[in-house]
Amino acid sequence: MTQEKIEGLIAATFTPMQSNGSLDLKKVEPMVDNLIANGVKGIFVCGSTGEGPSLTTSERKLLSEAFIQAVAKRIRVFVHVGHNSIAEAKDLAAHAQRSGADYISATPPCYFKIKSIEALAGCLAEIALGAPRLPLYYYNIPSLTGANLDMTELLQRAEGSLPTLAGIKYTTPLIHEYQACLNFENNKYDLLYGTDEMLLSALASGAKGFIGSTYNFAAPIYRKLQDAFYSGDLSSAQQWQMKSVRIVQVINKYGGLRAQKAIMKLIGVDCGPVRLPLLELKPGELEAIERELREVGFFADFFG
Numbered sequence: 001m002t003q004e005k006i007e008g009l010i011a012a013t014f015t016p017m018q019s020n021g022s023l024d025l026k027k028v029e030p031m032v033d034n035l036i037a038n039g040v041k042g043i044f045v046c047g048s049t050g051e052g053p054s055l056t057t058s059e060r061k062l063l064s065e066a067f068i069q070a071v072a073k074r075i076r077v078f079v080h081v082g083h084n085s086i087a088e089a090k091d092l093a094a095h096a097q098r099s100g101a102d103y104i105s106a107t108p109p110c111y112f113k114i115k116s117i118e119a120l121a122g123c124l125a126e127i128a129l130g131a132p133r134l135p136l137y138y139y140n141i142p143s144l145t146g147a148n149l150d151m152t153e154l155l156q157r158a159e160g161s162l163p164t165l166a167g168i169k170y171t172t173p174l175i176h177e178y179q180a181c182l183n184f185e186n187n188k189y190d191l192l193y194g195t196d197e198m199l200l201s202a203l204a205s206g207a208k209g210f211i212g213s214t215y216n217f218a219a220p221i222y223r224k225l226q227d228a229f230y231s232g233d234l235s236s237a238q239q240w241q242m243k244s245v246r247i248v249q250v251i252n253k254y255g256g257l258r259a260q261k262a263i264m265k266l267i268g269v270d271c272g273p274v275r276l277p278l279l280e281l282k283p284g285e286l287e288a289i290e291r292e293l294r295e296v297g298f299f300a301d302f303f304g
Contacts, residue, residue: 005187005190005208005209006041006042006076006190006192006208006209007041007208007209008039008040008041008042008208008209008210009039009040009041009210009212009215009219009222009223010040010041010042010043010044010076010078010192010209010210010211010212010215011035011040011042011043011044011211011212011213011215011216011219012043012044012047012048012049012050012194012211012212012213012215012216013031013035013043013044013045013049013050013067013216014031014049014050014051014213014216014260014261014264014271015046015050015051015052015055015063015271015275016028016031016271016272017271017272017273017274017275018272019272019273021273021275021276023059023062023063024272025062025063025066027270027271027272028063028066028067028070029070030269031070031269031271032067032070032071033070034269035075035215035216035219036074036075038219038220039219039220039223040075040215040219041075041076042075042076042077042078042102043067043071043075043076043077043078044078044080044105044169044211045063045064045067045077045078045079045080046060046063046064046079046080046081047080047105047139048141048144048213048257049213049216049257049260050063050080051257051274051275051278052080052082054275054276054277054278055275057083057088057091057092060092061092061095061099064077064079064095064096064099064101065099068099068100068101076102076103077100077101077102077103078101078102078103078104078105078137078169078211079092079096079099079101079103079104079105080104080105080106080107080139081093081096081104081105081106081127081130081131082105082106082107082108082109082127082139083109084109084110084111084112085109086109086123086126086127089106089123089127089130090126090127090129090130091130092130093106093127093128093129093130093131093134094130094131096131096134097130097131097132097133097134101134102134102135103134103135103136103137103166104127104128104131104134104135104136104137105136105137105138105139105169106123106124106127106136106138106139107139107141107144107145107147108120108123108124108145108147109123110144110145110146110147113145113146113147114145114146114147114149115147116149117149117150117153117154117157118157120138120147120149120154121154121157121158121161121162124136124138124162124165125161125162128162128163128164128165131164132164134164135164135165135166135167136162136164136165136166137165137166137167137168137169137190137192138151138154138165138167138168138169139168139169139171140168140169140170140171140172141169141171141172141194142172143171143172150177151168151170151177151180151181152177152180152181152184154168155168155181155184155185155188155189156184158189165189166189166190167189167190167191167192168181168189168190168191168192169192169194169211170191170192170193170194171194171195171211172194172195173195173198175198175201175202175205178191178193178202178205178207179205179206182205182206182207183206187206190209191207191209192207192209192210192211193207193209193210193211194210194211194212195212196210196212196213196214196215196222196244196248197214197241197244197245197248199212199222199225199226199241199244200225200229200237200238200241203225203226203229203237204229210222213257213260214244214247214248214251214260216260216264216269217260217263217264217267217269218244218247218298221240221243221244221247222240222244224236224240225237225240225241225244228240243296243297243298246296247293247296247298250289250292250293250296251263253292254281254285254288254289255278255279255281257274257278258273258274258278258279258280258281259281259285259289261273261274262281262285262286262289263289263293265286266286266289266290266293
């Protein structure tokens with residue numbers, strides 16, 4: 001499938017939830033407006049950041065519809081449709097196409113682990129049948145799926161069996177493999193880098209598009225990083241990347257996704273709690289996150 005290459009930041013959106021864990025769809029529109037105001041070029045719905053695997057199929061449909069309607073064609077919308085059931089994934093893909101999504105993306109099933117390119121390509125081909133008009137991006141995140149395969153082999157296989165494959169959401173720190181995929185067949189495929197704290201490394205390899213969770217609350221740092229890199233100011237780009245690294249270190253210290261939702265609350269875009277099996281912050285941790293982010297200059301740098 002011939003497809004325009006994507007440039008800029010795509011925010012992997014959180015799923016807004018009420019205190020009882022149910023969806024809080026009224027928060028979707030202000031979330032989208034905040035992202036657009038901060039310069040993101042698109043959103044990625046129902047992925048890892050959006051706790052997609054913890055949502056029911058009906059919830060995923062309601063959520064994707066809400067985000068698509070709130071975006072109103074102002075930016076691009078990716079809908080993640082990966083599921084342990086290929087039939088469910090195919091149904092989610094069909095729904096995304098009907099609802100007006102711009103792209104679909106899919107992880108492979110991860111209970112029965114994918115151990116070969118043949119199996120992976122077969123899963124993706126079946127999912128793609130649900131949305132034959134939408135470009136498909138394989139979501140490569142082996143740390144969560146356990147599908148640790150050579151992505152250049154997938155691209156080779158796609159030549160004959162995956163006509164709607166547009167590229168890969170590449171969320172693993174193997175820059176050498178990322179670069180090989182980026183340069184496959186004269187840059188035929190779109191490689192969207194997904195390790196935020198290594199964005200500068202990806203830029204140096206030729207990356208143009210990025211999908212990540214920290215773009216929800218720190219898009220300005222990454223836009224400044226890109227501006228510095230493109231203007232030839234490598235020293236400033238390195239400094240902005242180090243800011244990102246320090247923020248990610250705070251996030252990792254306090255539990256990843258739950259810490260990121262806490263940061264959203266701190267910047268005034270409350271997305272609510274995480275859902276089990278993820279656990280909420282312990283007493284005092286929200287205050288500790290705020291304190292440590294102030295120490296690395298997060299609020300002063302990005303929000304005055």
